[in-house]
Amino acid sequence: MSTQTKEPAKSKSVYVDQAVQCAVDARWEEAADLNRELVDAYGPDESAYNRLGKALTELGKLKDAREAYESALKLNPMNPVARKNAEKLKGLMSAKQALKGGTVKVDLSLFVEEMGKTVVTTLKAAAGDVCSKVVPGDVAELRVEGDGVEVDTVRGVRVGSLEAKLARRLLKFIQGGNRYQVGVMSCDGSTVKVILRELYQDPKFMGKPSFPIVRKRETEFRPYTRENLINRDADAFVLDDEESDDLVAGSEAELEEEEGMHEVVDDEDDAEGEVDDEDEE
Structure with missing residues (x-):
């Protein structure tokens, strides 16, 4: 009696294309399932594990997401996406544990970076003892004051001010109807790093991201000849x-x-x- 090997239902490229499209459409459950199916059908794949980690993070399954990134690191310890996100998830899980039992409910998706929708920045003019009142994971809000923008926790603790250029840009969006939320990512001495997320975009700003992103050339090519x-x-x-x-x-x-x-x-x-x-x- 002969046994036949079961062929995968789809080609690997089809799994990849469908998983990527689900991520673009924010269909995270489907994206996670497709990446799991790809691994089951074709074996360990670091890109699939990275996509799975992203999908699980969006679903709030931080422990499973970290395990997915660690699986990618087992295949390639130098994978920059997996290294960065595994470390970030470790910090988020620690913050979640520290805030357990608190009165403020933390939406962990606030801390997930999204191109054009979020930006990470270091606050200015933070008080010297701010870290005795603020911990990573705290939720904060923006407060317009004159030509600047202040950051206060939802408990009313002043955290610091936005850098002038970023404040000037956001003032126009805030006054135009956009809404934002802030999450404290780290606090060391008087240095506070936060993530800003756009929660609502006024229709008049359709197609105009709050935080444009560019990569500048790191080196300049200089031609030489004899x-x-x-x-x-x-x-x-x-x-x-x-x-x-x-x-x-x-x-x-x-x-x-x-x-x-x-x-x-x-x-x-x-x-x-x-x-x-x-x-x-």
Whole structure:
């Protein structure tokens, strides 16, 4: 009597495509199931474990999510996504344990970074004894004060102020109807790191992320050539003003989006200009 090996129901690429699409659509239960099925059908896969960890984190299953990332690390100890998220989940689980029994219910999804919807920043002007009153996992709110934005916990403890450039950007969104929530990620001495999350986007800001993300080129390519290859007698090529502007614009357009760490766009005029245009309309 012969035995036949059961073939997988789908190809590996189909599992991957469907799992990714579920994540894009925020169908986290389906995403988790598809990544588990992929591993069952084709064996351990570090990318599948990373996607599973993300889905389980979104579902609030932090312990299972950390185990998924640790499974990815067993296959590749240098996997940057798994290392970063496993460490972050360890901190969140510790904060959850420390706050157990408290009067404030913590929504752990607040601490999950999401491109365009969240940003991590260090507060300014925090009091020297702030860490005796604030712990990682505390939930806070934004409070507009003059031209600045203050951060206070829901218990009324002042934590610190947003950096000036970030405050100026968010003021326009807050005054326009957007709503935000803050979570304390770490507190060391008078240094407080928080995550800001957009909870509600006013329809007038449709398509305008609260926290634009770009990756700047880390190194500049400098061309070199031999001296004897340079024609010193050739006429210099000079760009007129219009061509020069086009070249600069093209260079700026080469900035690429990145899913990982978050950085607020440096060109505050462009960022704030988007909001100003809406105000004029």
